Amino acid sequence: xxxxxxxxxxxxxxxxxxxxxxxxxxxxxxxxxxxxxxxxxxxxxxxxxxxxxxxxxxxxxxxxxxxxxxxxxxxxxxxxxxxxxxxxxxxxxxxxxxxxxxxxxxxxxxxxxxxxxxxxxxxxxxxxxxxxxxxxxxxxxxxxxxxxxxxxxxxxxxxxxxxxxxxxxxxxxxxxxxxxxxxxxxxxxxxxxxxxxxxxxxxxxxxxxxxxxxxxxxxxxxxxxxxxxxxxxxxxxxxxxxxxxxxxxxxxxxxxxxxxxxxxxxxxxxx
Ligand code: SAM
Numbered sequence: 001x002x003x004x005x006x007x008x009x010x011x012x013x014x015x016x017x018x019x020x021x022x023x024x025x026x027x028x029x030x031x032x033x034x035x036x037x038x039x040x041x042x043x044x045x046x047x048x049x050x051x052x053x054x055x056x057x058x059x060x061x062x063x064x065x066x067x068x069x070x071x072x073x074x075x076x077x078x079x080x081x082x083x084x085x086x087x088x089x090x091x092x093x094x095x096x097x098x099x100x101x102x103x104x105x106x107x108x109x110x111x112x113x114x115x116x117x118x119x120x121x122x123x124x125x126x127x128x129x130x131x132x133x134x135x136x137x138x139x140x141x142x143x144x145x146x147x148x149x150x151x152x153x154x155x156x157x158x159x160x161x162x163x164x165x166x167x168x169x170x171x172x173x174x175x176x177x178x179x180x181x182x183x184x185x186x187x188x189x190x191x192x193x194x195x196x197x198x199x200x201x202x203x204x205x206x207x208x209x210x211x212x213x214x215x216x217x218x219x220x221x222x223x224x225x226x227x228x229x230x231x232x233x234x235x236x237x238x239x240x241x242x243x244x245x246x247x248x249x250x251x252x253x254x255x256x257x258x259x260x261x262x263x264x265x266x267x268x269x270x271x
Contacts, residue, residue: 015222021211022204024225027124030146031098038214038222039104043078045197045216051080058252059138059171060088062267066169068135074123074160075143079105079116085138086114095130097122123147123156126163133165139172142263144234145210145226157241161270170243170268176250177228179259180205231264243268 015035017024059081063071069091073082076094082105085092094109094116096102102118109116121129123139137160147153160170179186185202197217204211210228215221235246249265250256 017223017225021223021225022206022209025148025209025227026225027146027148027152029148029225033224034098034101035222036100037220039078039101041216041218041220041222042198042214043104043108046080048080048083052084056252058249058265059140060085062169062171063090063136066135066167068169070132070134071136071138072130072134072163073138073140074121074126074163075139075141076105076116076118077101077141077143079108081138081140082116083109083112083114086116087112093117093119093130093132093134095119095121095126123159124152126156126159130163133168134163135165135168137163137168137170139170142173142175142226144172144174145177145229148208148227150237153237154241157237157243161242164270166271168270170238170270171265172234172238172268173263173265174229174231174234175210175226176231176259176261176264177210178230178232180210181207181228181230183259231258234264234266238266238268242270244271245269 015033015038071085071090071092073092073094076082076096078101079094082092082094094102094105097120099120102120106116106118119130139160147156164170180202185205199215200212202210203213205228208227210226212224212226213221214223231248235248238246246266246268249267250261251263252265
């Protein structure tokens with residue numbers, strides 16, 4: 001069987017978490033979780049224009065004010081930020097560990113008149129597969145949450161750090177798990193980019209797992225098992241791997257009351 005046939009057959013698989021889904025706490029699981037049905041639905045329902053409107057020009061401004069030209073999108077997913085940044089004039093390389101996600105991103109880029117430069121790369125071995133140094137690395141859409149142990153997180157952050165030029169910047173976001181762990185889930189804490197038609201609700205949360213169920217209007221349901229990252233912990237890890245300054249925004253605002261934001265956005269400077 002050719003590689004591409006194999007990849008497309010794999011993409012059509014159902015999600016599978018075995019007898020006890022709460023036991024699945026594995027960094028390598030992400031490639032199985034983003035099955036084709038999930039990704040197609042997600043992209044059909046998320047209005048890219050709506051998502052652009054919600055984010056505004058936050059990322060573009062953070063990058064422009066640092067004179068960024070070359071960006072490495074390490075969690076390309078279906079290509080939303082890669083496309084947005086290309087359209088804003090940045091030179092973008094689009095990486096992801098999931099070949100199926102990259103194929104979808106490429107297709108989405110083509111539909112908007114762009115040819116995405118895609119590279120399949122797992123963050124833990126990023127610099128083995130991605131050549132060159134970048135002014136910025138972005139890891140957005142609550143992606144870092146897929147790493148289930150600290151060694152993988154340190155390794156990934158160290159790889160992001162070394163993919164940057166000496167004065168480069170890493171922008172990485174995460175869901176506000178502190179709020180969920182400390183105060184319980186509040187339905188207003190939805191994915192800001194999920195759209196009204198998708199519900200994203202936690203089925204199980206403990207210190208080592210946040211298992212969310214995504215329900216779609218046609219009745220289909222998909223899951224993601226994620227590690228509930230605490231904000232302070234992520235900032236500390238970034239500093240420990242060498243980032244000199246980390247500023248954290250809450251839902252794109254500089255000032256916020258800790259439990260309120262849905263998302264935190266860390267802007268980490270290398271020097
Ligand atoms: N950034 C996109 C967005 O905002 O729409 C996609 C977000 S999606 C929640 C997470 C992405 O991270 C997926 O495309 C997944 O394949 C990728 N990913 C997760 N763990 C990874 C790893 N260890 N190495 C590379 N990519 C990974």
